[in-house]
Amino acid sequence: MSSNTGEVHKLSSSTSAQSCRQFSIAEINSATNDFDDDLIIGDGGFGKVYKGSICINGTSQAVAIKRLDSMSNQGAPEFRTEIEMLSKLRHCNLVSLIGFCDDNMEMILVYEFMPRGTLYAHLHKSTTPLSWVQRLKIAIGAGRGLDYLHTGFGTQHGVIHRDVKSSNILLNENWAAMISDFGLSKIGPIDQTLYNISVSVKGTFGYLDPEYFYTSKLTRKTDVYAFGVVLFELLSGMRAVDERLEEEQGSLARWAQKCVKERKFDQMVDSNIVGTISPKCLRGFAEIADRCLIRVVEKRPTMTQVVAKLHNLLELQEKCDNSVDSSGTTGFTWKIHKYLAYASKRISGIDKLFISVGHISLPKSAENKITQCSSSTNRGGGDGGKMGRTTVTNCAKNNMNQCSSSANRDGSYYGKMGRTSLQKNAKNNMTQCLSSTNRDSSKLGRTSLPKSIKNPI
Incomplete structure (x- = not known):
């Protein structure tokens, strides 16, 4: 380490004003x-990460201490790069480097402690899922942090992270x-494409830009691609690469692109957040993530554009959510948008029922008690039914105890359930809504919204 120690000391002395301590x-x-x-709170390519407590300016402070593993593929160059980068960078969405240690052949980095851990852990390991x-x-x-890196940090240079x-x-x-x-970060002029042909491609499979992988040309759009994968990870709750799944779904990027192309947005939603996403927000989020993965690098958005789009989607979602708390005598004030795509369930231990549920809209002013909404179908192997939209208009007082679809026991076909609408100011006590269909080939028809209803979302 002695040959590298001097370089580290040079970095530390040149950045002492930035409070990077040795x-x-x-x-x-x-x-x-x-x-x-x-x-130990983490273990990555660099080495193990420990939670510690260290005295800084007379005050004990919780820190994360990353220690280079002697068997790691990373080494002194990455160690120096990390110190150089984080000593210069200051942004509310970048982790802060407090200091480093290079005594006794050690390479150790000391960061501010992040009590909530990694996004990965919350998406794939936590029992308490993140809300939408x-x-x-x-x-x-995260997008703001990357945008800050890409567009410069007080100089004419930007940073490509390379391992988002x-x-x-x-x-x-x-x-x-x-x-x-x-x-793994690289510095380059913000107004030029950065090429790094002589150095081997580095990054993480599943997030690695195919164009960078095949051409060794590193640009800011390499980070944009990886960020697009993270966006789909947030939406779906799926890992970037999952060898447990079939080949098509094993790659999140490839599977997500296919879903967007086929407009199957509902099938992409993490089961933990089904029913909480505005349809427009879902579509917009999936589309901006998909644009990040475009094969032609020049057609991908910048991080500035991605962040602006995400801001708009957040405003749209919050506007939708705020309608839950609003009150009034007309219009809808509460909306649940459910996407249950091909959810399977055993019925009486025989065959599976596949149901695709559309929109269910209930006004806040209505007094509703929904105790059961079930659909039972072909006990001998029928196909999946589809339940469309059911609307309860404003000021209706409903006690919906049961809405079920039962199959014909003698095997004959009774047809399709048509449209059911509850009109304004009606007082309804719906105790049973039965649609009898053939147990061998049942189909649940459509329950539609009246045209006079204006959907606020």
Whole structure:
């Protein structure tokens, strides 16, 4: 490490004004209880990350301490790059580097501690899922951080991160997103394309831009591609690469692009947030993510454009959500948009029923009690029914105890359930709505919105 130590010291002295401190190995050992395994909070390509407590300006501060693994593929160049980058960069959506240690052949980085951990952990390991609005705000925060890198940080140079992924997006106590891990980053003029042909391609499979992979040409749009994968990860809750799934779904980018092309937006939604996304917001989010993955690099949006679009989508979603709390005597004030695509369920231990549920809209002023909405069909192997839209108009007082579709027991075909509309100011007590259909080939027809109803979303 001796050959590199001088370079690190040069970096530290040149960036001392930025409060990047050099720690001794004794301080690091004290902060981590001699690298106690019980304090490990992460393990990546660089090495292990420990939670520690270190004294800074007389105050004990929680920190994340990243220690280079001697067997790691990363080394002194990445170590120096991380120090150089984070000593110069200051943004509310970038993790802050507090200091480093290079004593005794060690390469250690000390960051501010992010109590909420990584975005990856919340999407794929947490038992408490993120809400849709939380995901939108996280996407905007991470996007802002990347936009700051790309457009310059007080100079004529910008930074290409080169390893954007959900595990490199950290969350603070307020759920604000922080871009981290700058070991692979490259600096280049903001008005030029940065080429790095002589260096091997680096990054993470699943997030790696195919054009960068095949041509070795590194540009800011390389980060845009990876960010598009993160957006689809936020929407679907799926991993960027999942070897447990079939080949088509094993690659999130390829599967998501196919869904957008076929306009199957509903099939892309994480089951944890089904029913919480405005249809327009869903479509807009999927489309901007898809644009990030366009094969032709020049046609991909900039991060500035992506962030602006995400802001608009957040405003649209919040406007929709705020209608839940509004009151009035006319119009709809509450909307649940459900996308349950091909959800399967055993009925009486026999065959599966596949139901695609459309819109269910209920006004806030209506007193509704929905105790059961079920659909039972072919017990001998019938195909999937589709339930369309059911609307309860304003001021209706309804007690919907049961809305079911039962199949004909003698095997004959009874046809399709047509349209059911509850008119304004009607007082209804719907105790049973039965559509009898053939157990061998049942079909549930449409329940439609009256044309006079104006959907606020």
